[in-house]
Amino acid sequence: MRTLVKGARKGAAPGGTGETVAAAERNPAKGSPTVAVAPRDHRRRGTPFGLRTRLILAFLLVAGVSAVGTAGLTYREARNSVLQAAQDTAVSSFRDQIQLLTLTLPVQRPVLEGTLRDIAGKGKPRPWVVFAEYGTMRVSSGSNPVSSVITPELRRKAAGYPHGSFERVIKDGVPYLTVGMPVVFEAGEGAVLSTGLVLYAVMKMTYEQNQVEALVTAARNGALPGLAIALIPALLAARSVLRPVRELRRAAHRMGSGRLDTRIKVRGGDELADLARTFNESAGQLERSVTELRQAEARARRFASDVSHELRTPLAGMLAVTEVLDEDAAGLDPDTAQAVRLISAETGKLAVLVEDLMEISRFDAQAAELNTDEVDAAETIRRTLRNRNWTDLVHTDVPDGIRARLDPRRFDIVIANLVGNALRHGGPPVTVRLRTRTDRDGGPLLVTEVIDRGPGIRPEVLPHVFDRFYKADAARTRSSGSGLGLAITRENVRLHGGTVRAENAPGGRGAVFTVEIPLGTGEVTG
Amino acid sequence: MPRVLLIEDDPSVREGVELGLRRRGHDVRAVATGEAGLAALDDFRPDLLLLDLMLPGVNGVEVCRRVRENSQLPIIMLTARGDDFDIVIGLEAGADDYIVKPARTQVIEARIRAVLRRIDEQPGNGRPAVEFHGELCLDRSALTVAKAGRRLALAPSEMRLLLHLSATPAQVFSRQQLLEQVWEHNYHGDARLVDACVRRLRHKIEDAPGNPRYIQTLRGFGYRFGPL
Amino acid sequence: MRRLPMAMGAVLLSGLLTGCGIAESDPIEAGSPASVKVTPGDSVLLFFRSSSGALVPVARPLGIKWKSSDTRPEAVLSRSVHLLFEGLVAKERAAGLRSGLPQLPPQSWVGAQQVEYGIALDLPIPLADLDDTAVRQLVCTAGFAGGSQGVQAVHLRGTDGTMAASNCDADVDINRVAPRPSMMSHPPSQRPVPPGLPLDGHDPVDPRTKRPDGLSPQPTLPTSEPR
Numbered sequence: 001m002r003t004l005v006k007g008a009r010k011g012a013a014p015g016g017t018g019e020t021v022a023a024a025e026r027n028p029a030k031g032s033p034t035v036a037v038a039p040r041d042h043r044r045r046g047t048p049f050g051l052r053t054r055l056i057l058a059f060l061l062v063a064g065v066s067a068v069g070t071a072g073l074t075y076r077e078a079r080n081s082v083l084q085a086a087q088d089t090a091v092s093s094f095r096d097q098i099q100l101l102t103l104t105l106p107v108q109r110p111v112l113e114g115t116l117r118d119i120a121g122k123g124k125p126r127p128w129v130v131f132a133e134y135g136t137m138r139v140s141s142g143s144n145p146v147s148s149v150i151t152p153e154l155r156r157k158a159a160g161y162p163h164g165s166f167e168r169v170i171k172d173g174v175p176y177l178t179v180g181m182p183v184v185f186e187a188g189e190g191a192v193l194s195t196g197l198v199l200y201a202v203m204k205m206t207y208e209q210n211q212v213e214a215l216v217t218a219a220r221n222g223a224l225p226g227l228a229i230a231l232i233p234a235l236l237a238a239r240s241v242l243r244p245v246r247e248l249r250r251a252a253h254r255m256g257s258g259r260l261d262t263r264i265k266v267r268g269g270d271e272l273a274d275l276a277r278t279f280n281e282s283a284g285q286l287e288r289s290v291t292e293l294r295q296a297e298a299r300a301r302r303f304a305s306d307v308s309h310e311l312r313t314p315l316a317g318m319l320a321v322t323e324v325l326d327e328d329a330a331g332l333d334p335d336t337a338q339a340v341r342l343i344s345a346e347t348g349k350l351a352v353l354v355e356d357l358m359e360i361s362r363f364d365a366q367a368a369e370l371n372t373d374e375v376d377a378a379e380t381i382r383r384t385l386r387n388r389n390w391t392d393l394v395h396t397d398v399p400d401g402i403r404a405r406l407d408p409r410r411f412d413i414v415i416a417n418l419v420g421n422a423l424r425h426g427g428p429p430v431t432v433r434l435r436t437r438t439d440r441d442g443g444p445l446l447v448t449e450v451i452d453r454g455p456g457i458r459p460e461v462l463p464h465v466f467d468r469f470y471k472a473d474a475a476r477t478r479s480s481g482s483g484l485g486l487a488i489t490r491e492n493v494r495l496h497g498g499t500v501r502a503e504n505a506p507g508g509r510g511a512v513f514t515v516e517i518p519l520g521t522g523e524v525t526g
Numbered sequence: 527m528p529r530v531l532l533i534e535d536d537p538s539v540r541e542g543v544e545l546g547l548r549r550r551g552h553d554v555r556a557v558a559t560g561e562a563g564l565a566a567l568d569d570f571r572p573d574l575l576l577l578d579l580m581l582p583g584v585n586g587v588e589v590c591r592r593v594r595e596n597s598q599l600p601i602i603m604l605t606a607r608g609d610d611f612d613i614v615i616g617l618e619a620g621a622d623d624y625i626v627k628p629a630r631t632q633v634i635e636a637r638i639r640a641v642l643r644r645i646d647e648q649p650g651n652g653r654p655a656v657e658f659h660g661e662l663c664l665d666r667s668a669l670t671v672a673k674a675g676r677r678l679a680l681a682p683s684e685m686r687l688l689l690h691l692s693a694t695p696a697q698v699f700s701r702q703q704l705l706e707q708v709w710e711h712n713y714h715g716d717a718r719l720v721d722a723c724v725r726r727l728r729h730k731i732e733d734a735p736g737n738p739r740y741i742q743t744l745r746g747f748g749y750r751f752g753p754l
Numbered sequence: 755m756r757r758l759p760m761a762m763g764a765v766l767l768s769g770l771l772t773g774c775g776i777a778e779s780d781p782i783e784a785g786s787p788a789s790v791k792v793t794p795g796d797s798v799l800l801f802f803r804s805s806s807g808a809l810v811p812v813a814r815p816l817g818i819k820w821k822s823s824d825t826r827p828e829a830v831l832s833r834s835v836h837l838l839f840e841g842l843v844a845k846e847r848a849a850g851l852r853s854g855l856p857q858l859p860p861q862s863w864v865g866a867q868q869v870e871y872g873i874a875l876d877l878p879i880p881l882a883d884l885d886d887t888a889v890r891q892l893v894c895t896a897g898f899a900g901g902s903q904g905v906q907a908v909h910l911r912g913t914d915g916t917m918a919a920s921n922c923d924a925d926v927d928i929n930r931v932a933p934r935p936s937m938m939s940h941p942p943s944q945r946p947v948p949p950g951l952p953l954d955g956h957d958p959v960d961p962r963t964k965r966p967d968g969l970s971p972q973p974t975l976p977t978s979e980p981r
Contacts, residue, residue: 083776091784098788105792105813106849135804135850154781159808162787168779175776182787187799187811187898192789193924196810199788209776216775312606316628317538320546323631327549351628373701373717374746383702403746408702409716 051245052238056231063230064223071219079212083168086125086208087177091166093124094179094201103183107134107197116141116199128179128201135196149176150200158182158198168205175205244272248279260287304361311354318347349482356484360468363491370407370495377402377446378434384415385432394419398434404446404519410492414500417489418450418513426452426511436519444519445498453510457502465502466490493517528642531572532556533563533589534604535581539627543576546631552638560584564592567599574638577621578604579612587612587619594620600641600682617722622683623709624719640710641682657692660739660754662731664692673731683708684727687720691741691751700748724749800838801894801924802851803887809894809924810851814843831866834899835875835892839864854891856883866896872907872919873897881912886934894922910935 097119104111112132120130120141129142131150138145149169157165158180166179179201187193247264254262262283264276322344329337329344362368378398385391415432422430433449457465464470469483493500498517505512530552534540537558544556555570557563560581566572575593579586590601603616603624613624622641625634655667663672669685671678680688690708691699699707701717709719724743728735742750797813804810814837841853858864858878865876875896884892893908907919918935 079776087784095785095788099790102791102793105811106846106851108845108849135806135810137850151781157781157783164784164787165781166784167781168776170776170778175778179784180781184787184789185792186789187792191898193799193811194787195790195792196804196808205776212776309606312628313536314538317536317540317542319628320539320542320631320634324545324549348630354628371717375700375702380702 051242052235055238055241056234059230059234059237060227063227067223067226071223075215075219078215082208082211082215083205086203086205087166089125090123090128090177090201090203091164091179091181093122094119094128094181094199095164097122098181098183098199101183103185103195103197105185105195107132107137107195109137109139112137112139113141119199119201123201123203126203126207128203131200131202133198133200147178147200147202149202150178150180154178154180154200155198158200162192162194175209177203177205179203241272244276248272248275251279251283255283255286260290304365308354308358308361312358315347315351315354319351322347353482353484356482356488359488360484360491363488363495368491368495370410372405372407374403374405375408376400377404377406377448380406380408380411381415381432381434381448384412385419387412388416388420390419390423393423393428393430395429395431396433397431402434402436402446404517406496406517407492410495414489414492414515415448415450417485418515421485422450422452422454422511422513425454427454429453439516439518446517446519448515448517450513450515451505451510453505456504456509457511462502462504466500527551527553528573528638529553529570530555530574530576530638531563531566531570532576533558533560533581533586534576534578535559536578539578539604543631543634547634550631550635560586560589563589567593567597572599574642575599575601576604576634576638577601579616580606587615590616590619590621594681598679598681598685602637602641613716614718614722617719618725620681620726622681622723636710643710659692659695659752661733662740664689671731678730680730681726683723684730687723688727688731688741688751691749695752696750698744698747698750703748720749798834798837799895799898800834801891801898802838802842802846803854803891805850805852807887809887809890811894811898811924812842812846812851828866828868831873831875831896831899832864834895835864835866838891838895854885855888869909872909874909874911874916877910877912879912880914881910881917881937882914884910884912886931889917889920889934890923890931893920894924897922909938 116130131140162182183197325344329340431451468487603621657664701720705711862878910917920935
């Protein structure tokens with residue numbers, strides 16, 4: 001199974017290879033994106049008070065207030081003028097009709113009756129019922145001598161300082177206009193005396209009521225459709241704002257997932273268009289920067305790779321003839337022999353170093369491939385030891401039957417490196433132990449421990465053992481290693497999605513290197 | 527000692543490998559280009575071809591393909607390990623094995639011996655020389671395979687793999703086991719070698735390469751021959 | 755926070771809607787009262803009262819005989835006041851009016867004089883017998899008698915004293931009638947009447963003082979129409 005982990009392909013943020021490889025540690029198989037996509041926006045379903053709702057409410061409110069306000073004010077004015085017209089007409093025509101009369105004092109009932117009927121018939125805007133009160137005399141033009149609609153307040157007003165007055169009374173839901181008109185006469189020059197007679201006119205205002213109700217209906221019928229129609233511009237306005245906003249959100253989301261070539265169409269010339277333009281410019285700049293960085297990274301990779309490659313070519317020729325040199329060295333004079341052996345040995349070391357460098361640079365370029373195979377872990381370890389003839393030197397505690405998905409070549413390198421270090425720098429007995437355990441999240445782990453009983457690792461050295469070219473003892477002569485062994489081991493383990501750590505053995509004697517690799521799903525048998 | 531034709535464009539590598547192999551007793555012809563190599567095939571008649579992948583002009587994969595068109599000459603690719611993609615193509619094109627540069631002559635020689643041993647080996651002893659499996663007819667002594675009467679041209683690695691698997695039908699071999707036993711890779715080798723060879727072999731002997739009868743895959747375990 | 759404008763709108767709407775229709779009102783002033791003509795034009799105004807106590811003017815048509823008697827203002831005044839004391843006629847009673855004045859003692863008469871600030875009425879009765887409305891009735895009747903404008907101040911002089919002058923307030927709001935005039939301590943000065951001027955059946959005589967010529971008063975009262 002081939003798994004390619006190329007963080008660059010997923011639009012990695014140029015935050016350095018460390019992060020991307022860190023991501024690869026955990027998910028080599030998935031090749032997860034290295035830039036986290038924002039959690040699904042929980043407001044996408046449309047909140048109660050989203051933009052659209054707010055706009056619609058605002059529009060409706062404006063339309064409602066203006067419609068109601070206008071309608072209300074207009075209606076009120078119209079109603080008042082309707083009433084005023086009716087009232088003024090009634091009062092003045094009542095007065096005019098009365099002023100045509102000539103009375104005797106005291107007023108006589110029969111005369112009064114006739115007069116009232118006369119006046120009633122001539123009522124404006126429509127016929128009235130006229131009542132007269134003179135002393136104890138109560139006369140009317142209708143059937144009842146006394147009206148139930150004339151209020152005591154009106155009587156009081158009419159009986160006071162003489163002037164005409166009117167009142168609106170509602171009885172049984174019917175509005176009435178009552179006019180009270182005291183009758184005066186001129187007694188001598190300039191002296192106006194009250195005759196003691198007060199005439200009342202009662203008029204139904206059903207017609208005016210109908211008019212007013214018609215006004216109300218008209219106002220309502222005008223306002224409500226207006227409100228409904230106001231919805232249309234509200235929706236249009238909301239759409240015109242929401243669409244660009246949604247576009248922007250989608251574009252931002254796409255940008256976040258790594259598609260830096262996302263652009264928004266700029267429509268119109270308002271603030272949203274400015275925003276879109278700004279977004280495009282920023283996206284363009286971001287894309288350029290990222291492209292530059294990627295190109296720089298690619299160039300660096302190529303350079304490292306080219307350099308190593310170039311190094312290998314001369315080495316290939318040199319390495320091929322080292323055996324010849326070794327074989328014939330014995331036949332040369334001692335100095336030349338020593339020189340030849342020196343060259344041969346160093347060529348070999350150089351070849352190892354260059355190989356390690358190539359390996360490390362491949363990791364750095366995220367170009368390392370994991371070629372996994374399902375193998376028996378114990379058998380793999382045993383084979384590693386066998387191939388290097390370490391079987392007798394190393395104790396093994398490796399139970400059979402643990403199958404794991406490993407890259408056998410890389411795992412072999414890891415085990416060989418750790419065991420080789422244990423044999424060289426640690427001390428006997430060297431033990432390799434294999435077991436499984438479950439990690440915090442419930443996933444199964446393959447645990448390999450390489451334990452030695454040597455001097456252990458000094459505390460100040462411990463955090464740096466996996467660093468590149470780190471030699472524990474600066475004064476120590478160069479060992480056979482390139483200084484990259486543990487770094488390569490760590491990268492190989494990381495590639496498998498696992499971890500490797502170094503610690504001193506409990507009890508103080510020796511060191512323990514622990515490699516933990518996820519077993520994958522459901523692969524533990526036995 | 528086997529005659530080796532070396533096609534390698536870099537002079538130092540060419541000289542070094544030639545020198546090393548000659549010291550070991552091989553008869554070596556070293557050329558710098560693919561065209562010269564193809565020309566030297568008829569002329570030199572090597573027992574094995576050492577072929578660099580990265581060649582100017584006609585590149586190594588193309589040379590490999592051309593050789594395989596009409597020859598079962600054992601081919602070992604020389605490659606720098608960074609060229610993973612090309613390794614696959616080279617293997618698909620018909621190379622029997624590959625060596626990563628730089629390599630000691632000792633390693634090169636071991637590989638040459640392993641590849642050539644396929645041809646020299648005589649399994650014999652007690653087993654019938656000719657076997658019939660389905661439509662296949664295997665002759666272990668003559669080292670021929672025929673399908674439905676027609677002779678198949680198999681590369682050395684393919685032949686050896688087929689013989690190995692069919693010697694114990696229905697037995698499962700892991701890729702690591704096959705690498706060790708068929709290719710004699712001491713250290714954990716590249717399983718792609720096996721996969722590419724199986725692919726080539728299936729292409730030649732199976733009726734439907736997508737639904738193999740003879741060379742069957744057991745996911746997570748390896749390959750086996752049959753059962754039919 | 756967003757609900758506030760919605761609530762405001764609802765309130766506005768409901769407020770306007772409930773203010774619909776025609777609403778009742780209080781009595782509202784609406785201009786001048788109706789002014790009519792009263793017949794006959796040459797009647798005399800007598801002020802009686804309604805059952806509720808309000809002054810009610812009555813236009814009593816008078817005959818030629820009444821008119822052609824002594825036309826001196828004082829004589830007309832005296833005759834008008836006498837008419838008032840005589841009370842209502844049938845028509846007036848039928849209209850529900852009341853007199854409200856006490857009866858004059860027999861053979862007495864009412865004197866009227868022009869004085870400094872207006873008119874003085876000499877009544878043969880104590881002023882205490884008159885209630886407030888009666889005072890006003892007398893003041894108004896005297897004020898409007900003989901076609902005068904009614905703006906003259908009227909003193910009432912009774913057997914028990916003299917009242918301060920007052921004007922007729924019949925054209926004033928009933929709720930704002932003037933209080934009863936108070937009794938005066940010093941009676942106003944009188945304009946002397948030219949002596950020797952005979953009246954037709956009537957002499958303006960102060961019942962408290964005798965005429966220098968010693969004639970005794972003759973209580974002859976003309977009547978306007980048969981009772």
